Amino acid sequence: MTNKIWAYIDQFKGEALPSSWEAIGAGLALAESLGGGVTAIVFGENVGAIAEQAFQYGADEVLVADDATLGDYRAEAYTATLTQLAADSAPEVILFPTTSRGREVAGMSAVDLNTGVLVDVTALEVVDGAVIATRPVYAGKLLAKVQCSAKPQMVTLRGRAFAKPEADASRTGTPTGVPAALSEDEINVKIVDYATVSGGVSLTDAAVIVSGGRGVSNNPNLNPPDDLDEAGQEIWKAQQGFALVGDLADALGAAVGASRAAVDAGYIPYVNQVGQTGKVVAPDLYVACGISGAIQHLAGMRTSKVIVAINKDADAPIFKLARFGVVGDLFEILPPLAAAMKERLGQ
Ligand SMILES: Cc1cc2nc3c(=O)[nH]c(=O)nc-3n(C[C@H](O)[C@H](O)[C@H](O)COP(=O)(O)OP(=O)(O)OC[C@H]3O[C@@H](n4cnc5c(N)ncnc54)[C@H](O)[C@@H]3O)c2cc1C
Known part of the structure; x- marks a missing residue:
């Protein structure tokens, strides 16, 4: 029964x-x-x-x-x-x-x-x-x-x-x-092999997510290698930005997310995309770095319990949803923030 x-x-x-x-x-x-x-x-x-x-x-x-x-x-x-x-x-x-x-x-x-x-x-x-x-x-x-x-x-x-x-x-x-x-x-389908497309903490199960958007490629102080074309230089810069996002995520035991703009530009794979056409997440803490807060992105993370936004544009729509907003350059904010979190969490 x-x-x-x-x-x-x-x-x-x-x-x-x-x-x-x-x-x-x-x-x-x-x-x-x-x-x-x-x-x-x-x-x-x-x-x-x-x-x-x-x-x-x-x-x-x-x-x-x-x-x-x-x-x-x-x-x-x-x-x-x-x-x-x-x-x-x-x-x-x-x-x-x-x-x-x-x-x-x-x-x-x-x-x-x-x-x-x-x-x-x-x-x-x-x-x-x-x-x-x-x-x-x-x-x-x-x-x-x-x-x-x-x-x-x-x-x-x-x-x-x-x-x-x-x-x-x-x-x-x-x-x-x-x-x-x-x-x-x-059964018509036979499994031949599995290929790993992403490692790290699963986005949908994560209690903490640190996400990066188009802003992670916007560091005018970086000097990308000359042999890369314009698109390659942008991706190279974005990789430096996502490394900072990843450092903060590591310090917090968090998963790394991304906006569609970051995914479409080739900065990070689609499995990391949060939003209407990506993953829908509801972590305890969502840190949005260099993400403007388009409605399609908000659709994937607006039920997060605490949202922190880091954006250099004080008028970015993400601040309307964020509990805590930091107006500033993510390249200046993320390194000391990750270091402080590591110290605080005893790493
Ligand atoms: C049908 C449809 C489905 C979509 N689905 C999704 C989806 O699933 N997920 C999604 O995210 N989007 C989705 N989009 C796209 C969405 O409309 C936005 O284009 C996208 O979310 C913008 O990404 P972004 O915020 O990273 O980029 P932008 O809007 O370009 O914002 C970049 C932000 O970075 C900030 N910034 C720049 N440099 C710095 C810096 N150095 N420090 C701090 N901040 C900085 C800027 O002030 C800006 O606010 C969809 C669109 C459509 C039409």
């Missing part, structure tokens, strides 16, 4: 993404109104340790499909297994972390189950027994309250918008094994 509320645990290579535990936390809050507990859904191979963690984070039931066909994430295998499980057990709500895999499985399973997905949700409430979700629309200018009339209601949760429950090591349980839906022959 499974609960009405399920939380999908997104894992990669045997490690659960921290935002998965936020899904359990959001589920437990819903369960206070809807009754029952939270069932965690874990797919993969040798994922017993993740099932144990799911109990510790508050699930009172864990359904585990532990199978070689689920060892590597493949959308069709994961989706088919979730679809079959949901069709058999009829949960009312399935909560997913807004990770790329979570969004993919939610969307594809919703099609198969003939239901809808409420995406990028920042708050949930129960009104007259119905789950109502709040989500930002129009680049975060408005908050819409939305409801899915079909069941199960699939919901992807914005990272860090919901509190992660405290893990309780004394909570244990026995996971329930469930079968994978497809055999290897039925």
Whole structure:
């Protein structure tokens, strides 16, 4: 007998993404109104340790499909297994972390189950027994309250918008094994290899983000190598600027983000982009360096808890959103700031 509320645990290579535990936390809050507990859904191979963690984070039931066909994430295998499980057990709500895999499985399973997905949700409430979700629309200018009339209601949760429950090591349980839906022959995609495109702290899970914009290339005191053309010299300058952004990020244990202007100019890869067409983040602290604060950038970071802006233009729109603003040249401000943080944090 499974609960009405399920939380999908997104894992990669045997490690659960921290935002998965936020899904359990959001589920437990819903369960206070809807009754029952939270069932965690874990797919993969040798994922017993993740099932144990799911109990510790508050699930009172864990359904585990532990199978070689689920060892590597493949959308069709994961989706088919979730679809079959949901069709058999009829949960009312399935909560997913807004990770790329979570969004993919939610969307594809919703099609198969003939239901809808409420995406990028920042708050949930129960009104007259119905789950109502709040989500930002129009680049975060408005908050819409939305409801899915079909069941199960699939919901992807914005990272860090919901509190992660405290893990309780004394909570244990026995996971329930469930079968994978497809055999290897039925899965068209084969994983050949993985290539690492970025290292460091993950943007979407980061508690602190230091981001750079077009301003990081604007240091007239630098002398780029003569053999570079104009575009090459700009990128060289931006690399010096992003090195300062990276130093502050290292001091704070933060992830490095960027504006689209910085990404489009080739200063930094797209995986670092924050905004409407990049990652949506909600860290405790967001430090914007040389970023003007265009609405499309704000759409990706406006729900950050504390925003600090460093910009030499006192009229830059980012200052309207920032809790703390520093009007000045980032090349003068970042080095002593990183040094002070390292000293303060004992590094
Ligand atoms: C459909 C669409 C989607 C988009 N999606 C995104 C998105 O996902 N993310 C995103 O970021 N943008 C996005 N954009 C682009 C967005 O409109 C802006 O062009 C972009 O955010 C600007 O980036 P920026 O702030 O780095 O650059 P700019 O607007 O050029 O600002 C640079 C800032 O740096 C400051 N500066 C310069 N030198 C220094 C210095 N030495 N010290 C301190 N400050 C300095 C300047 O005063 C200025 O405020 C999108 C646009 C469209 C049309």
